[in-house]
Amino acid sequence: MSGDAKASADWYFEDFYPGQEIDLGTRPVKEDEIIAFASQFDPQPFHVDRAAAAASIYGGVIASGWHTCSMMMRMVVDGLMARSSSMGSPGLDDVRWLAPVRAGDTLHVRYQTVRVKASASKPDRGVVWSKWVASNQHGATVCTVEGMGMFARRQEAGRAKRDGPQSAPAPAR
Numbered sequence: 001m002s003g004d005a006k007a008s009a010d011w012y013f014e015d016f017y018p019g020q021e022i023d024l025g026t027r028p029v030k031e032d033e034i035i036a037f038a039s040q041f042d043p044q045p046f047h048v049d050r051a052a053a054a055a056s057i058y059g060g061v062i063a064s065g066w067h068t069c070s071m072m073m074r075m076v077v078d079g080l081m082a083r084s085s086s087m088g089s090p091g092l093d094d095v096r097w098l099a100p101v102r103a104g105d106t107l108h109v110r111y112q113t114v115r116v117k118a119s120a121s122k123p124d125r126g127v128v129w130s131k132w133v134a135s136n137q138h139g140a141t142v143c144t145v146e147g148m149g150m151f152a153r154r155q156e157a158g159r160a161k162r163d164g165p166q167s168a169p170a171p172a173r
Contacts, residue, residue: 011084013118013126013151020113024079027071029063031103037067058100065097068107068143072134075109085152087125092147099142106137114146118153125150 038047042064045052053061063071101107115129132145 013153016113016116016128018113018115022080022111024075024109024111026106026108027075029101029103029105031061034061034063034103038064042066063101068101071107072109072132080111087150087152089147089149094146096144099140101142107134109134125152
């Protein structure tokens with residue numbers, strides 16, 4: 001099953017369903033971005049120093065896992081969240097860096113809906129559990145992120161829950 005984020009201007013809680021997969025496109029990875037990010041946030045030698053990286057177990061500069069997650073986040077926002085009713089996230093459950101990301105790689109990200117649940121206490125929203133999967137140009141999965149996000153429900157759905165079932169007006173006497 002698949003969905004296309006570009007096919008809809010707005011994504012609400014009701015638009016997500018288990019098994020759904022949303023293709024968020026691709027993004028090239030550049031060495032200057034790898035080094036700039038790592039220099040500021042994760043300055044380990046195999047991220048920032050070409051000679052040290054070449055002598056490491058990686059054989060060259062690799063992206064910080066946090067940089068990979070940041071690139072994925074940007075793709076999720078650009079491809080889905082910016083046109084959604086996202087209310088933020090209470091957190092992540094799992095992040096896995098499965099293979100090094102290198103300069104020259106092309107990341108391809110997919111958003112997979114795992115589970116959905118309407119909030120019982122706040123009828124204007126629901127929770128969507130998702131898994132983001134990044135693969136490289138060879139099809140190898142390089143990173144996965146699992147977590148949850150809160151999304152507003154469509155006004156009609158939220159209003160019906162708050163107001164209860166609409167009853168017909170009493171007949172005139």
